[in-house]
Amino acid sequence: MDLISFYIFGAIAVLASLGVxxxxxxxxxxxxxIVSFGALAGLYILLDAPFTAVTQIIIYAGAIMVLFLxxxxxxxxxxxxxxPKTALGPRALRIGIVLSLALGLxxxxxxxxxxxxxxxxxxxxxxxxxxxxxxxTQLFTTHAFAFEVTSILILVSMVGAVVIARxxx
Amino acid sequence: xxxxxxxxxxxxxxxxxxxxxxxLVLSAAFMVWMERKVCAYIQDRPGPNRVGPEGLLQPFADVxxxxxxxxxxxxxxxxxxFLIAPVISAATAFAAFSVVPFGTETTLFGLLSEPLRLExxxxxxxxxxxxxxxxxxxxxxxLAGWSSNSKYSLLGGLRSSAQxxxxxxxxxxxxxAVVMLxxxxxxxxxxxxxxxxxxxxxxxxxxxxxxxxxxIYMTAGVAETNRAPFDxxxxxxxxxxxxxxxYSSMSFALFFLAExxxxxxxxAVATSLFLGGWLGxxxxxxxxxxxxxxxxxxxxxxxxxxxxTLPRYRYDQLMEFGxxxxxxxxxxxxxxxxxxxxxxx
Amino acid sequence: MVSLNxxxxxxxxxxxxxxxxxxxxxxxxxxxxxxxxxxxxVNLTFxxxxxxIGTVDGQIITFFVMTVAxxxxxxxxxxxxxxxxxRETLSPEAFTSLKW
Numbered sequence: 001m002d003l004i005s006f007y008i009f010g011a012i013a014v015l016a017s018l019g020v021x022x023x024x025x026x027x028x029x030x031x032x033x034i035v036s037f038g039a040l041a042g043l044y045i046l047l048d049a050p051f052t053a054v055t056q057i058i059i060y061a062g063a064i065m066v067l068f069l070x071x072x073x074x075x076x077x078x079x080x081x082x083x084p085k086t087a088l089g090p091r092a093l094r095i096g097i098v099l100s101l102a103l104g105l106x107x108x109x110x111x112x113x114x115x116x117x118x119x120x121x122x123x124x125x126x127x128x129x130x131x132x133x134x135x136x137t138q139l140f141t142t143h144a145f146a147f148e149v150t151s152i153l154i155l156v157s158m159v160g161a162v163v164i165a166r167x168x169x
Numbered sequence: 170x171x172x173x174x175x176x177x178x179x180x181x182x183x184x185x186x187x188x189x190x191x192x193l194v195l196s197a198a199f200m201v202w203m204e205r206k207v208c209a210y211i212q213d214r215p216g217p218n219r220v221g222p223e224g225l226l227q228p229f230a231d232v233x234x235x236x237x238x239x240x241x242x243x244x245x246x247x248x249x250x251f252l253i254a255p256v257i258s259a260a261t262a263f264a265a266f267s268v269v270p271f272g273t274e275t276t277l278f279g280l281l282s283e284p285l286r287l288e289x290x291x292x293x294x295x296x297x298x299x300x301x302x303x304x305x306x307x308x309x310x311x312l313a314g315w316s317s318n319s320k321y322s323l324l325g326g327l328r329s330s331a332q333x334x335x336x337x338x339x340x341x342x343x344x345x346a347v348v349m350l351x352x353x354x355x356x357x358x359x360x361x362x363x364x365x366x367x368x369x370x371x372x373x374x375x376x377x378x379x380x381x382x383x384x385i386y387m388t389a390g391v392a393e394t395n396r397a398p399f400d401x402x403x404x405x406x407x408x409x410x411x412x413x414x415x416y417s418s419m420s421f422a423l424f425f426l427a428e429x430x431x432x433x434x435x436x437a438v439a440t441s442l443f444l445g446g447w448l449g450x451x452x453x454x455x456x457x458x459x460x461x462x463x464x465x466x467x468x469x470x471x472x473x474x475x476x477x478t479l480p481r482y483r484y485d486q487l488m489e490f491g492x493x494x495x496x497x498x499x500x501x502x503x504x505x506x507x508x509x510x511x512x513x514x
Numbered sequence: 515m516v517s518l519n520x521x522x523x524x525x526x527x528x529x530x531x532x533x534x535x536x537x538x539x540x541x542x543x544x545x546x547x548x549x550x551x552x553x554x555x556v557n558l559t560f561x562x563x564x565x566x567i568g569t570v571d572g573q574i575i576t577f578f579v580m581t582v583a584x585x586x587x588x589x590x591x592x593x594x595x596x597x598x599x600x601r602e603t604l605s606p607e608a609f610t611s612l613k614w
């Protein structure tokens with residue numbers, strides 16, 4: 001049952017990501033990426049991480065993608081782009097795809113030599129991982145400094161984004 | 170014979186989900202009728218009273234009329250996104266209701282081997298699930314506005330989605346304060362934490378511990394569902410009809426269905442978080458869902474009452490209120506709640 | 515039985531797809547989207563490894579990665595808007611004035 005769910009969600013994620021990279025219309029790329037994020041949230045639930053799954057939907061699919069969507073609509077970016085007309089010509093696309101396939105196969109080969117590593121299923125481990133209280137405790141005690149720095153980072157990026165995108169008038 | 174995994178419990182659960190779904194759709198129809206009747210009485214006229222007794226069959230007549238209308242589609246619209254936007258709105262509206270509990274466990278008078286909980290499902294991050302699905306509902310509106318390829322729709326869609334995003338912050342902060350009081354993200358546990366009485370008279374509901382939080386939640390909820398007085402994006406006088414200008418027939422019906430079901434979800438979550446869910450004085454515990462329905466109905470009546478009484482906010486007033494007033498108050502509420510929880514234990 | 519290997523291979527595949535997008539697309543917004551795909555692949559690796567080891571550290575790192583991705587997307591898109599105002603195009607070919 002877990003295996004079937006993994007393959008279904010994994011296939012959706014891979015196909016949607018291929019669609020993002022291959023689509024001409026940026027609006028459709030954004031929509032397909034949202035589908036890919038949904039599939040990843042399903043995979044996180046398979047991994048007994050419901051908090052990460054829900055946070056993925058809230059932050060990525062619910063906020064970052066809305067930002068992308070607004071920018072695509074604002075810039076009216078339904079301009080299609082042809083195959084790269086750089087100095088290398090369209091041959092670059094084919095070589096690039098072959099090299100990326102090689103990268104992917106190499107990674108898969110290296111990982112498959114890892115030996116089978118199954119997840120432990122004892123309920124103690126599972127409840128320790130999926131409890132939100134434990135994540136909160138760890139965040140606010142062991143990683144408190146990183147947490148505070150991240151909040152300052154978001155504040156800085158918010159102010160910076162407003163300043164950079166402002167019309168100069 | 171049936172396969173082994175189709176046990177009576179699974180069948181009962183499936184029947185329960187079917188009943189919940191149908192009740193949601195019927196509640197949207199009921200809301201249509203209630204809105205028109207309350208509006209009429211506030212405006213000192215009878216309201217719909219021809220179709221069925223007291224006009225109760227009026228929503229069904231409306232749906233049949235909408236079904237027979239022509240399904241228009243603007244020529245320059247992006248067809249796939251144009252078709253999928255109302256589906257996203259309606260689907261997220263239904264999905265957000267899936268983690269709301271409305272009663273204790275029941276064994277159907279001993280017919281089932283193990284007790285059946287009265288909910289679709291309950292996860293241990295239920296409050297966050299509602300928040301996440303509500304943020305996905307924005308896509309229906311913004312995509313509808315964009316794909317209609319018309320300036321009224323685009324303006325309405327952008328305004329509406331900007332309003333929803335702004336008020337989501339206060340919404341989440343008021344939820345966080347309640348979660349701090351209850352110590353759990355699961356809605357069922359939050360409701361069961363509110364059982365009991367102080368001095369045998371006052372029920373231990375969180376509205377008495379978090380009055381400001383309740384007001385913040387209701388304000389943000391009204392703004393999230395694009396209802397008056399925050400319904401500027403749908404203002405008939407200014408924007409024709411906002412993001413659903415170019416929609417007709419069933420797509421239009423889907424947007425309206427989504428709006429009413431969002432209202433029902435906000436009311437149901439407010440009932441679970443602040444008003445004690447299915448807990449109530451006189452009835453036995455297994456009839457708690459009657460109390461739940463009564464409380465949800467009261468909040469929905471308040472929604473409709475507010476729409477036809479209060480004037481509409483202007484858009485810049487709306488955004489200024491959300492960012493400059495509601496958000497600081499929500500943060501302050503959270504900080505004060507945290508301090509009190511730590512201090513009083 | 516699903517094992518860690520499954521998740522690592524899937525994450526590797528997603529990362530490669532993101533790399534293809536970054537190198538080969540001629541639209542700045544799609545390049546940013548491909549970067550998001552790569553970040554998600556890394557998140558999946560962290561959560562899977564955390565599940566295998568048995569701690570919540572994987573999810574905490576994921577939390578920080580998501581936050582940093584949000585900040586980076588905001589600033590990146592602001593830069594895209596600002597660049598678009600200058601050259602009226604979204605192709606990275608137009609912004610080559612710093613090349614030697």
